Amino acid sequence: MRFDENRKVAWAVLAVCVLLSVFALGGGAIGRERAKVVKVFNSGEYTDTDVRHSMDAYLDNAGEAASIMANEAELHLGASDASDAALKNAGLIGKDDAPLDERSRAYAELKGQVEKLYNSLYNAVDQAGFKNFKLAYDDFWGCDDLLGRDGYHKLAKSYNDLISGFPGGIVAGITGNGALATFEG
Numbered sequence: 001m002r003f004d005e006n007r008k009v010a011w012a013v014l015a016v017c018v019l020l021s022v023f024a025l026g027g028g029a030i031g032r033e034r035a036k037v038v039k040v041f042n043s044g045e046y047t048d049t050d051v052r053h054s055m056d057a058y059l060d061n062a063g064e065a066a067s068i069m070a071n072e073a074e075l076h077l078g079a080s081d082a083s084d085a086a087l088k089n090a091g092l093i094g095k096d097d098a099p100l101d102e103r104s105r106a107y108a109e110l111k112g113q114v115e116k117l118y119n120s121l122y123n124a125v126d127q128a129g130f131k132n133f134k135l136a137y138d139d140f141w142g143c144d145d146l147l148g149r150d151g152y153h154k155l156a157k158s159y160n161d162l163i164s165g166f167p168g169g170i171v172a173g174i175t176g177n178g179a180l181a182t183f184e185g
Contacts, residue, residue: 030163034177037155041100041180045151055152055183056096059103062143063094066110068136073117076125086113104181114140147183156180
């Protein structure tokens, strides 16, 4: 029996070849691309330095600064909802095993809470008591600046564009390679 004589077998072979090329080869390529972007998130673009210059390191530093600010606010003002929320979100953004979209959401909320803490503490405390808070506040916004300029964003947007169309979106959904958070906004 020859393939040109049995069209059903030929169509089945063609379907198997198409499915294998789209899902096996395409899924592998999407998975490798996502892994590359996540590696940049965790290790940074320039891995040949001793210091980590990565989104993960910037988030860890921002979380530490926010914790200091929340502790200073509690010290001078007592417990407040803003300082409790800031501590919770600071802990979440520094949690390496948390999904990136959760860390991104927590970071966006934390930026508002930091401003709330600053405004409530600025007028309530003398300049000597405000010094440690202000140092942590400046560190936090320095980390925010570094986060905003990191090369991860460009890679994450490129990856998200890759999986937004057809068949990338279907392949990404089936293989569990969803969109990546960009930590903007």
